[in-house]
Amino acid sequence: MFGMTISRTYKKQFTTFLIFLSAFGLAPAVAHAIPQVITITPTSVSPVIDPGGTYKGSFQVLDQGSSSYKFLAYPTPYRVSGEDYTPEFTFLPTAPDAGSWLNFSVPGGYIKPGQSVTINYTISVPQNTLPGGYYAAAFAETQIAAKTNGVTLNERVGELFYIQVAGPVVKKGSLLSWSSGILQKPPLTSALRIQDNGSIHFPTQITYVIKDIFGHPKYTLNTDKELLPQTIRRITLPWNKSPSIGLFKVTGTVKFLGQEKTMPTKWVLVMSSAVRLITLALMLIVLVFLVVIRPRYLSKRRAKEPKKG
Numbered sequence: 357m358f359g360m361t362i363s364r365t366y367k368k369q370f371t372t373f374l375i376f377l378s379a380f381g382l383a384p385a386v387a388h389a390i391p392q393v394i395t396i397t398p399t400s401v402s403p404v405i406d407p408g409g410t411y412k413g414s415f416q417v418l419d420q421g422s423s424s425y426k427f428l429a430y431p432t433p434y435r436v437s438g439e440d441y442t443p444e445f446t447f448l449p450t451a452p453d454a455g456s457w458l459n460f461s462v463p464g465g466y467i468k469p470g471q472s473v474t475i476n477y478t479i480s481v482p483q484n485t486l487p488g489g490y491y492a493a494a495f496a497e498t499q500i501a502a503k504t505n506g507v508t509l510n511e512r513v514g515e516l517f518y519i520q521v522a523g524p525v526v527k528k529g530s531l532l533s534w535s536s537g538i539l540q541k542p543p544l545t546s547a548l549r550i551q552d553n554g555s556i557h558f559p560t561q562i563t564y565v566i567k568d569i570f571g572h573p574k575y576t577l578n579t580d581k582e583l584l585p586q587t588i589r590r591i592t593l594p595w596n597k598s599p600s601i602g603l604f605k606v607t608g609t610v611k612f613l614g615q616e617k618t619m620p621t622k623w624v625l626v627m628s629s630a631v632r633l634i635t636l637a638l639m640l641i642v643l644v645f646l647v648v649i650r651p652r653y654l655s656k657r658r659a660k661e662p663k664k665g
Contacts, residue, residue: 393421394467394511396496400582402518402557408483409522414476415515417496419467425500426466429475431458434493434516439549439590445493454490454519457481464499479519487523488555489585491516518557518582528554529583529613536606536622544598544626546606548591548619552583559583564593564608574604583612600628 395418403411417427432445433455447453461476477494497512529552536546550560564577575595583589593608607621627635 393419394425394427394496394498394513395420396494396513396515398515400516400518402520403479404520404522405479405481406522407481407485407487409481411479411481412476413479414474415494416472416474417465417467418472419469422469423500424466424468425498426464427473428464428497428499429460429462430495430497431455431460432493432495434491436584436587439588441587441589445495452482452485452490454492454517457490457519458492458494458517460494464496479517481519481521485521487521487525489525489557490519490521491557491584492519493517520556525556526554527556527558527613528552529558531610531617532588534619534622536624538623539625539627541632542598542600542626542628544595544604544606544624546593546622548593548610549588550581550583550591550610550612551588552585555585557582557584558613560591561611562591562593562608563610565606566595566598567605567607569603569605571605598626600626601631602626 397416397418401413401415403413405411417429419425433447433451433453435444435446435448435451436442437444447455457479459478459480465473465475467473475494475496493514493516495512495514498510529550532549532551534546534548536544544566546564548562552558560581560583562577562579562581564575564579565573566575567573575598577593577595579591579593581589581591598604602625604624604626605621606624608619610617610619
């Protein structure tokens, strides 16, 4: 592979994880070790548009690296697959292509370090579009490829469009499960599964709290997640700095669609692999003492005791 240029299809697969982080606002849209550091802002927008109506907006492409480059701006459809919400940017024949509703003022530009370029866009919703949620993405992709370890890569970042076509919609969702294993290795991790079985997306606010056995808070996480219609999303909640050993109480709340649900408290024992090995070794030592050494000692002691009578 060294010295080869990665195809456009492979580049999209290669950068999916980066795009996912950027689009959901979970991390800066940065490809490390590449001098062309391209970012985009905002990372998402949620317009409400009438059928047959239009919406105008803009986003900025920023060069936070050390070199100048050309970039290409283009729209795509957006959807997710699986409960882990793997992002997909391909067209489904059974669904409207919301990416085709976007029209950019320019197809790209030239950008220098520390500068930004503004791209204006218009979203045009077809006249007979049914009310509900429709989803697209806008990408900015470098056109002067950077080489990393001899492999040529283009970097790209994206903005998500959560488009609501105005009209009667069904807003319906439920908390399906809340789990946190009783015995875990670090990091301590819990998980929620939330379902959106309506016709429109909705945000979910999660507060995740971990306390020690005395009730003292050890870790708190507040996070927002977006749910897409007719999907189930599994949300993992890790405590990345959890200790090698400890007993903790895990709880929290989930808010969506005007509901607030308190997650039942769960007890979790955290033990690293090293701690488990030490514990197992100590248990074996105690077992050998109780089963082998102690009976022999007692037997010898009885043998030395003088017989009565």
